[in-house]
Amino acid sequence: MTTADSHNGRRLTARGAKTRARIVAAAADLMYVKGVGTTTLDDVLAASGVSKSQLYHHFEGKDALVRAVVDHVGERVIERERRSLGHVSTIRGLRRWRDALVQNSALQHGAYGCALGSLATEVSDHDALARRALSQLFTAWQGLLAGVLRRMQDRGVLPPTVSTDQLATGLMAALQGGYLLAQTARDVTPMATSIDMALEHIENMSVG
Template sequence: MTNRSYICTVILLIMAKGEETRQFIIEKAAPIFNTKGIAATSMSDIMEATKLSKGSMYVHFENKDVLACAAVEHNMKLLSDRLQRVLSGRKTAEEQLLAYIDFFSDPNHPPVVGGCPLLNFGMEADDTNPIVKEKVNRAIKQGQELLTGIIEKGIANKEFRADWSPSDFATVLFAMLEGGHLMSRMSGNNDRMEVIGDSLKKMIGENKV
């Protein structure tokens, strides 16, 4: 191996190690930010979780805001990936809608540590962090587009009535689940979410062919 090739190999290894460390920090920071919130989370909290020095932290993230944005994206991707795995195992549009509702049916034991990141970060960033606000808004739109697409597929396959509005129900379903999540987390039980889930499933049943 020539000196030039050796140097290139070393540089690539260093870059790979750096990316690995960066991802490690994000994975450790994500549940902390989602549980405590961006404002209440300090870099000291992240240092404690990662066991890394302040210098090591700032090598990978310029400041807390940059790390918070990465953590927000990680939490939302984690939620999306887990939801997609559940939906991919369902064949019909009706099964997918019911699975979607069930996926969010236990807010006190949520799919992502700390609760729904859309609700958590959305409420906090509404008037304080336009970058995070835009990330959450984009994720909400993607969630509604997913639901709209499922219903449209169901209509095309003659599972649902042709006059059922996919976008309208997608909005209602999304809003009711997010509201139920907040109510259940505040009360410490899932009674209200059970009522919401049953109501949504009844609406789906009423629109079947």
Template sequence: MEAQAASTPRGKRTRDAIVDAAAALMYVDGVAGTSVDKVLAASGAGKSQMYHYFKNKEQLVEAVIDRYLEQILGNQPAIFTLASWADLETWTEQLLDVHHRAGGPIACPLGNLAGEVGDNPKLAPLVDQAYRTWESHLERGLTTLQDKGELAPNADPARLAQAAMTSVHGGLLLAHLRHDLTALEDALGIALTYLRGFKP
């Protein structure tokens, strides 16, 4: 059974408050360390409201995955309109900008979840799908470049996007672990250099 959508503005605010509270708690404490009672206390929602929208904690985690992806993509709007090599550079700059803010470099929330639920047969595919959605925007941009003749005709946009994002995710992990943005800066630079190698 899927999570219940809100049918009124007030219901949407309540549901959003629950998801936002769960997302913030799970980012710090993980899924296992985030109890329903903690989510209710942080959101101000009642237990009946919680279970109206989410029949169990697993459904709540699914909503948190969606929220994390929404937040991630919201911080890099250039990824939605990639149509030139300059756009790709703008995208990498936006990725870096997030981590220059107070509290950065921050951990990738999807990466945190992947490490915790990677063996969960239901949740792991959902995290993977979120990654694939993120990656698909880069793939679409590379396909646009190929259609314009700015990427080699024998290049595979899907494989290139996967390789570039693999570099990015490694950079995100080390930047957060070491509290040093150079790992992410280098990863993004390597990804761009690799992609430019497929210019015709």
């Protein structure tokens, strides 16, 4: 059995795909905790347990590995958000979504921030391909939020004149800003407050 390596066009065996996935997962964990800039390929080699020749068989260098990490983290985050938001159509459902994100961040006292946001901060100004991939991922995430708001609108909870896309942009900005404040404060309170204010704004627009 073979599978495609989307980055270099090679066909991978099941064993090769497993090795590549192990490299990417190890790099993603390291870059989330240490940051992209301070994570070296030697760090990834040590954490993944693969040889240097195996790493360079799959990735021509660190930039290619970072792009694979963006894809890996993005897939994980968007799948999580799809499960959380895919059927939400009430402000109560949005508050449950908020609670889950805040509680998860609280496990680390706000440290490390949003996995996608942290990557965007480090790579967007230096790698156009990674920046575009991250932009598409944030657009997909924001689209899931807009979908919730459209369902609320369809149910008559939000007035038809409201721009659900603009509300989703504001909610995403509150979320990402909250992640950053929690990261610097090592306290999730600012994150909870910023999302709560965005949700209160949406609730105040509700019909009736």
